[in-house]
Amino acid sequence: MIQPWWERIGGPGLAQGDLLPDCIVPIMPPDYEPPLLDDEGDYTFGGAVFDLIIITQSCDLENDKAPLVATCPIFTIADYERENEAFKRKGRWEQVRKGQIEGLYLLASPDEPDDNRKAQVADFHQIYSLPVGYLINHTARLGSRWRLRSPYLEHYSQAFARFFMRVGLPSDLPPFR
Amino acid sequence: MPALLEKRSLVGWPVIQRPLQSDDSAAPQSVDGRELAARIDQAQAQLAEPAEAWGELADEIDDFDYRPMPPKRFFTMRVRMRRPERGRPMPFVFDDDDID
Secondary structure, rough: OOOEEEEEEEEOOOOOOEEEEEEEEEEEEOOOOOOOOEEEEEEEEOOOOOOOOEOOOOOHHOOOOOOEEEEEEEHHHHHHHHHHHHHHHOOOHHHHHOOOOEEEEEEEOOHHHHHHEEEEEEEOOOOOOEHHHHHHHHHHHOOOOEEEEEOHHHHHHHHHHHHHOOOOOOOOOOOOO | OOOOEEEEEEOOOOEEEEOOOOOHHOOOOHHHHHHHHHHHHHHHHHHHHHHHHHHHHHHHHHOOOOOOOOEEEEEEEEEEEEOOOOOOOOOOOOOOOOOO
């Protein structure tokens, strides 16, 4: 039996590793053009609903240094496999678990941590920044919610850092075979 | 010395195949010997085929397409927007005033 990765919390405070279900991400249309100076305009924006997990460091959130909070979406393995069928192949999630597939990070299920099929995958390829005020109000509506515990929090944070700081080379040494 | 055939396995460990025949100076001369050598060559070719396919599979696993995940739901909303102001930098407050 593995230790719980998450703890239940309440209250409005935000921290890195907070799981925020059903957040709305506004998406402006590709052909959006702003109104002229001193003018107003009505537009149709998209609203994309995601379960998000906070990326911004907790110390920046505590000290009001971040008006926008960086987040990335989190999905169930089943949902992810529906869109990316390559992940149905045996051994793929084990590669993700070992950190061998960049941009994806596996998190134990809050409710059933021992069941790998209930694990969730954070997708660092999609980063959304949302206003801190919106997220605080959203957490108030949620009531209790899940927060990632230490040291799983630091492990997750390090995985994001590794993804973000990676460097691609125009040409690399051929692989050793 | 015959060359070694190295194939990459799915789990990352190399599979090294050593050709069974030796150099030409030891080539079989008898009918039975030549038949045995031919069968060894055949068996060796059959062994190499799955290893090659295995290597291709490993390459495919390293290189797959990523499809961005769609949201749980998507809706449209009407928004009224005024001319956006140009964003300004946030105030940067130093904690210490000790630096000369």
